[in-house]
Amino acid sequence: MLRFKLVLCALLLPAAAAVAQPAANGSAPAAAPSLDFEFFKARIEPIFTTKRPGNARCISCHGDGTPMKLTPLPEGSAAWTDAEARSNFDLIRARVVPGNPDQSRLLRHPLAEEAGGDPHHDGGKHWTSKTDPEWQTLAAWVNGATLTSAAANTAPLHARIVQTNSAGDDVSIIDPTTNKVVGRVVGIEVNHGAAAAPDGSKIYVSNEANSTLDVVDARTLRVMSRIPLSGHPNNISISHDGKRVYIAIREQKGVVDVVDTASLARVKSIPIKGAGHNTYVTPDGRYVVAGSVAGSSMTIIDQKTEEIVWDMVFDKGVRPLAFEQNKDGSTKRIFVQLSDYNGFAVVDFATHKEVQRIALPKIAAGKKEVLEGGNTSHGMAVTADNTRLIVNSRLNSAAYIYSLPDLKLVGGVDVGIAPDWVTLTPDGKMAYVANAGSNSVSVVDMGGVKEVTRIPVGQVPKRNITAMLP
Numbered sequence: 001m002l003r004f005k006l007v008l009c010a011l012l013l014p015a016a017a018a019v020a021q022p023a024a025n026g027s028a029p030a031a032a033p034s035l036d037f038e039f040f041k042a043r044i045e046p047i048f049t050t051k052r053p054g055n056a057r058c059i060s061c062h063g064d065g066t067p068m069k070l071t072p073l074p075e076g077s078a079a080w081t082d083a084e085a086r087s088n089f090d091l092i093r094a095r096v097v098p099g100n101p102d103q104s105r106l107l108r109h110p111l112a113e114e115a116g117g118d119p120h121h122d123g124g125k126h127w128t129s130k131t132d133p134e135w136q137t138l139a140a141w142v143n144g145a146t147l148t149s150a151a152a153n154t155a156p157l158h159a160r161i162v163q164t165n166s167a168g169d170d171v172s173i174i175d176p177t178t179n180k181v182v183g184r185v186v187g188i189e190v191n192h193g194a195a196a197a198p199d200g201s202k203i204y205v206s207n208e209a210n211s212t213l214d215v216v217d218a219r220t221l222r223v224m225s226r227i228p229l230s231g232h233p234n235n236i237s238i239s240h241d242g243k244r245v246y247i248a249i250r251e252q253k254g255v256v257d258v259v260d261t262a263s264l265a266r267v268k269s270i271p272i273k274g275a276g277h278n279t280y281v282t283p284d285g286r287y288v289v290a291g292s293v294a295g296s297s298m299t300i301i302d303q304k305t306e307e308i309v310w311d312m313v314f315d316k317g318v319r320p321l322a323f324e325q326n327k328d329g330s331t332k333r334i335f336v337q338l339s340d341y342n343g344f345a346v347v348d349f350a351t352h353k354e355v356q357r358i359a360l361p362k363i364a365a366g367k368k369e370v371l372e373g374g375n376t377s378h379g380m381a382v383t384a385d386n387t388r389l390i391v392n393s394r395l396n397s398a399a400y401i402y403s404l405p406d407l408k409l410v411g412g413v414d415v416g417i418a419p420d421w422v423t424l425t426p427d428g429k430m431a432y433v434a435n436a437g438s439n440s441v442s443v444v445d446m447g448g449v450k451e452v453t454r455i456p457v458g459q460v461p462k463r464n465i466t467a468m469l470p
């Protein structure tokens with residue numbers, strides 16, 4: 001590490017010059033940029049583990065029996081240790097020409113011949129064009145990029161609705177300015193919860209088919225790695241600093257798995273009362289809150305220490321939650337949906353007491369009830385200005401808007417069948433209601449209290465989030 005840093009410092013100036021003005025073939029070796037190890041670890045190694053639709057992953061061949069042997073990944077881990085990354089770095093740097101991506105084997109071999117790649121690679125063609133974001137990342141590294149220089153060059157972020165499809169193998173990405181699906185993450189069966197890195201670099205998705213947390217590159221929408229969990233997952237949340245993902249494990253006795261996003265590994269499991277269902281991070285970032293259907297419990301965990309600070313047991317299973325804030329951002333009340341109850345409980349955060357229980361309106365005449373699995377009222381959200389609460393009724397195939405803090409009903413909106421989850425645009429003007437029974441998302445105007453449009457998505461859409469993505 002030390003040796004490397006010295007080399008890096010010594011070459012920093014010439015390296016910068018070489019980036020600005022790529023050296024012509026045969027120019028003085030002093031002009032070649034140095035290859036950054038931290039950039040390699042964070043951006044290049046994930047390319048070797050990424051699943052590209054239609055391709056085998058690089059690591060599936062280049063870990064064993066094939067030239068350019070990367071360190072095989074240790075059992076149960078999705079990422080290499082520092083020492084392994086070092087040896088990978090030495091292996092890979094021998095296949096590139098610093099300052100010259102077009103002459104680098106690493107970039108030519110998997111690139112289509114028509115796009116300037118080598119005629120043949122026994123591992124197939126992974127990029128059809130040099131504009132592929134992965135190819136560009138490789139080129140940036142070969143040209144001397146560091147994590148700092150790359151951060152300054154990142155693409156602007158836009159609000160997106162990430163819609164999981166619980167019976168599908170894809171996740172739909174919706175642009176809320178056009179209400180169109182603008183991207184799809186493919187290859188995650190029975191995808192459940194989603195969370196996004198605050199810098200927009202990654203999307204995390206719980207994978208119920210493999211019991212993994214899948215890490216998706218937000219630019220390419222490809223799955224970079226799958227992190228084994230301690231059991232069957234349900235919903236997830238992420239800390240405000242992006243360093244920890246909290247996964248509810250839907251198995252007895254019940255834990256919240258904690259994944260460290262730098263090492264891409266599960267680092268601990270926090271026991272809660274009963275199998276986990278949803279986890280949340282409070283809007284002020286201070287607490288992780290886990291709900292359990294089987295344990296009828298809600299557990300409040302200090303985010304910094306990851307210790308339990310208090311819990312509460314209800315008379316019914318705990319389903320989705322939503323958080324109302326005090327003026328200083330701290331949590332004021334938690335709204336709690338309960339099994340087989342078409343409404344929600346109101347918990348005062350300071351006293352840990354249920355202070356109210358509010359029943360949703362009865363179903364409109366002529367509409368058919370949807371009764372299944374106890375998730376009668378499922379999905380809630382509070383606007384960032386804490387003036388409105390939207391609550392789904394799966395039973396009524398409707399969403400209801402309440403004013404805050406007085407919890408007065410403003411009105412109801414008929415949506416698709418069996419609305420299961422809801423997320424709001426950052427300005428709180430529009431709600432995106434996932435209609436599990438109609439494979440669509442209803443866009444609800446919060447002020448006008450009406451459905452604006454309905455967007456077709458994948459099979460049985462449930463959880464959704466609003467995220468800032470490239």
Ligand code: HEC
Pocket residue numbers: 047048055056057058059060061062066067068095105106107109110120121122123124126
């Ligand atoms: C299906 C197995 C397979 C996959 C997947 C695969 N490769 Fe290969 N790769 C090979 C084999 C076999 C060779 C040696 C024969 C050849 O050069 O075609 C090779 C050769 C290479 C070489 C030249 C090796 C050297 O020693 O100089 C590079 C570079 C390379 N692959 C990069 C990649 C990258 C990057 C990926 C993923 C984007 C990838 N490969 C995916 C099988 C694979």
